[in-house]
Amino acid sequence: MDWIKEIKRNDNKALKLFYKTYRKDVLLWLGKNYNIDMETGADIFQQSIVLFYDKVIQNKLTDENANVKTYIYGICKNKALTQLRKDKKENSFKKEYSRMISTKENNENDFLEKKNETLSEALDKIGNPCKKILELFYYKMYNIEEISTVLGYKNANTTKTQKYKCIKRLQLMVLAIYRKKI
Amino acid sequence: MNNESIDLVFIDDYLKNELNNEEINNFEERLKYDSDFKELYLFIKSLKESVRKNVLKDKISLLKEYELSLQKQKLNRNKSNNLRVLFAVSSIAAVFLLLLFFVPDMMYFKNNNQISLEHFEPYPAHILKRGNQDNISKLKEKAYTLYAIADYKKASPLLAELCDSGDKESCFYAGVALLGDGEFEKALTFFEMKGLNINNNILYWYKGLCFWNKGKKVKAKAIWKEIDNKSIYKNKIEKILNHG
Numbered sequence: 001m002d003w004i005k006e007i008k009r010n011d012n013k014a015l016k017l018f019y020k021t022y023r024k025d026v027l028l029w030l031g032k033n034y035n036i037d038m039e040t041g042a043d044i045f046q047q048s049i050v051l052f053y054d055k056v057i058q059n060k061l062t063d064e065n066a067n068v069k070t071y072i073y074g075i076c077k078n079k080a081l082t083q084l085r086k087d088k089k090e091n092s093f094k095k096e097y098s099r100m101i102s103t104k105e106n107n108e109n110d111f112l113e114k115k116n117e118t119l120s121e122a123l124d125k126i127g128n129p130c131k132k133i134l135e136l137f138y139y140k141m142y143n144i145e146e147i148s149t150v151l152g153y154k155n156a157n158t159t160k161t162q163k164y165k166c167i168k169r170l171q172l173m174v175l176a177i178y179r180k181k182i
Numbered sequence: 183m184n185n186e187s188i189d190l191v192f193i194d195d196y197l198k199n200e201l202n203n204e205e206i207n208n209f210e211e212r213l214k215y216d217s218d219f220k221e222l223y224l225f226i227k228s229l230k231e232s233v234r235k236n237v238l239k240d241k242i243s244l245l246k247e248y249e250l251s252l253q254k255q256k257l258n259r260n261k262s263n264n265l266r267v268l269f270a271v272s273s274i275a276a277v278f279l280l281l282l283f284f285v286p287d288m289m290y291f292k293n294n295n296q297i298s299l300e301h302f303e304p305y306p307a308h309i310l311k312r313g314n315q316d317n318i319s320k321l322k323e324k325a326y327t328l329y330a331i332a333d334y335k336k337a338s339p340l341l342a343e344l345c346d347s348g349d350k351e352s353c354f355y356a357g358v359a360l361l362g363d364g365e366f367e368k369a370l371t372f373f374e375m376k377g378l379n380i381n382n383n384i385l386y387w388y389k390g391l392c393f394w395n396k397g398k399k400v401k402a403k404a405i406w407k408e409i410d411n412k413s414i415y416k417n418k419i420e421k422i423l424n425h426g
Contacts, residue, residue: 015241016248023252046245050238057237119232120239138230139237141198164187171225 003068007056019049022069026076034080044083048075057140118181122173130166137163189219193226302391304332305358305384318347329355334362345372354380358388366392382408387415394422 006014023045030041052072055061061071123131129151136142136150148159195201196209213220307326325340338359344352357372373389386409394402406419 012241012244015244019245019248020252023249042249046242046249049245050241053241054234054238116228116232116235119228120236123229123232123236134229134233135237137194138233160187160191164190167190167226167229170229 004056004061007053015049015053019045022072026072029073030076030080034077034084036080036083040083044076044079048072048079051075059141114181115178118174118177119170121177122170125173126166126170129162130169133159133163133166134170186222189222190226193223196223197226197230302362304329304334304362305355305388307355318344318349322349322352325352326355329359332362334359338363338365338368342372345375350375350377350379354378354385361388361392361395364395366396383410383413383415387413387418390419 003014003018007018023042026045027038027041030036030044031038036044049072052061052068052075123134126134132151133147136147137144142150144156144159144163147153147163148156151159153159153162192209196206201209213223307329321340322344325337325344328334328337328340338356341352341356341359345356353372353375357369360366360369360372370389370392373385373392378385386405390402390405390409392402393399393405403423406415409415409419
C-alpha cells in the first residue's frame, strides 16, 4: 500500500489503518530491543506516527525517498532512546537539580509559551468552518480555490472573506482569553 | 477588500514563499516601520504554528482513542473467549454431574443384582452319609457335593433329576441352585411346587429373590411381606430395600 498517498487522501481513516497494521510488531520490537512496556510503547508509536503524518502533509516526505516501515521504526528507535535517557535523567538527583536551575533560566520563554497556549485554546474553541479553513490553509497548504472546492463555498472570494473573518474572530478570542487569564 | 485583508494576503504569500525578491524586500521593510502590520504578521506566524500543533494534537488524541478501542476489542475478545472456556467447562461439569447422577443409578441397578446375589446364601445342604451304593444315593451324593462347593450349574440338573424321582427336598435345593446360577425363572418353577416341605419364610425369601433379580421388585416386596417379622430374613430384606 502507498501509505503516503493514502494518508494524504484519507487522513484519519488511513492513520488508523496504518496504526493497526504496524502496532503489534512495533510494540513487540520496542519491548524486545529497548525494554519498553506496552503503554509507553504505544505512546512512542503514536507520537512517531504523528511525526510521520506531519512530514507527509508538509510534503517533506515523498513516495520516492521513503520506505515507510523503516522510517517509522527509525522514529520509534530515536524516541525510545530519548525516553530511556529521560528515565535515566529522572533517576539522577544531580540532573534533577540542574534541571530545576535551567527551568529558572527559561522563564523568559514562558511568556511566548503562554501566548501560544492562548492561541491554541482559541483555536480549540473557534469551531468549524473556521478551524477547518485555517487548518487547510495554514497546515495542509491548500490554496483558496482548493478550500472553496473542499468546503463547498461559492467562489474564492467568499472563501477569502470567510478566512479573513475567522482570523479577526480568532484575534478577539485570543484577547478575551488572555484578559481572563490576567 | 479593506487594507487589513490585503495585508493578510501579503503576509500569507510571504509565509508561503510566493513573493519575488522585490516584494520580499518591501515586506521586510514594512515590518520595520509598520507596527500594526508587524503585529498581524507575528499573529499569523504564531497561528500557523498553533494550527499545526493543534492538528497534531488532534491526531494524537485520535490514535489514543483508537488504541483504547483496540484494547477494548481485545478485552471483549478475551471476554468472549473466556465465555467460550466457561461454556466448555460448564458443559464438562454438566456431563460430569449427569454421570454422577446416572452412573450411581446404573451402578445401583448393577449393585441391585449384586445385592441380591450377595445376599443369596445357599440353604444348608444335607450331611450326606457316604458308602451307599444305589444309584439314587450316588446321584444325591454327587448333586449335594456340587451344591456344597457352589457349582450350581452342574448341581441344578442333578437336583432337578432327584426332584423328578420324587425327592421333594431336592426340588427346593434345585430351585436354590438355579437361583444361584442366575436361572430365576426356572428356579421359581421349583419354589412354586407343592409339598416342598420347607419353612414358608425360607421359601418366600428365595422366591422373593427370584423376582427381585428378574426386576419385578414390587412382586418381590409383596412376597417378602409374607415373611414373619421375627424371621432372620426380615433384616436382610430391610437392608436390600433400604439400599434401593
